[in-house]
Amino acid sequence: MARLSAAEAVFNVLRSEIESGKLGVGAKLSSEASLAQQYGVSRSVVREALRSCTALGLTVTKTGRGTFVVANHVAKDLVLGQYSARDLTEARPHIEVPAAGLAAERRSPEELDTMREIVAAMSGEDDPEVWVGLDSSFHAMIARASGNKVFENVVADIRDALAHQSETLNMVADRQHASDEEHRRILAAIEAGDAATARIAMSQHLHAVGIALDSILNA
Template sequence: MEAVLAHLRHAIEHGEYAVGDKLPSEAALASEYQVSRSVVREALRALQALGLTESRTGRGTFVTATGPAENPTFGDYSARDLIEVRRHVEVPVAGYAALRRDADQLALLGDLVDRMDAETGPAEWVALDTQFHVTIARASGNPVFAKVIEEIRDALARQSAFLNQLGGRRTESNVEHRRILTAIARGAQDAAAAAMTEHLDHVEKTLTTIVRPARSGEAETGTTA
């Protein structure tokens, strides 16, 4: 899927398909790339998530932009909106959860982390991921924090699905989630906040990499914006 996506994205960004053009059918693309139609379908969904195309019922997939949005939108909120709010809310929330979580909340967080490690379904994993972050907010003991995370719950799920589909974030997220849980279980406020900060740093870095992949020479100079 990644190879098909990369080829189609390159073709769109370099003008082989102009805005308004219709992409070949799933069957035609599957034949061209010698892959299954399900692989092509996933690649087309990824193009749409990047904001490069849109699917029109009964008509096919059409190019809508020559490059991905710098600040993609997830539901009602942009990626920038989400990362700013998450840094100001979820970092202290993790610290408070380390001090205030009860036994039931800790057990639930442990169960969610274990289930995420074992889960193979993308949609099911995203649901668990979102529940993990909501549970930490509730464990903070502050209903205002919990309400904020509940408000952006759908956007968080959309962002998580985007990162997993285009950035392969799931395995790394599992490791980061377990670090957050370990610090909360220890009652270590500073460590929990640091673990959440690291998690959000990686989220932001992956988003940047997806929407603006390194050009020639950028990787060497460390340009990640």
């Protein structure tokens, strides 16, 4: 590990105190002078550390008043609808298929229960908007059950994007019953701990969804 400079050290302390929630949003930090004294460094060093926090969006500094916490964690600057339909169709198999395989191997009983509930609820659901929400939750749940936070996060991203694309709703009417059946097959494979079958079932499901999306977009 590279020896860190005093400024980096102070920055790390400040960041961890802010992110740990010890300093709530809206709280005022001590003055630069007193922070300097507290950490045994000069004011210049404190100012550089505070600049780093500000650059990350954790704090804002007001002339004559002080520095205030404005966020507990580095903001996720997610632009809804930033993904095109092609982006999604193209990327999802590469992410959700292996995630389904891992989910079959690693899912906890609680996660399995949640998936069952979701699938059951979807079967009896005919409100498109509700159904889409459940569908998203199903995919997100599989990603979480994969035990891999990368998959979990990217699927959450995809879910948010889909939820805000009107094409999704248009698609539901045609695809709902077929999807329900595909979901049951995926769930069955994950219940059985059969990773290979889970991957195949997810792959087929996404393929069918992709075709349906294409046909709507090209209509």
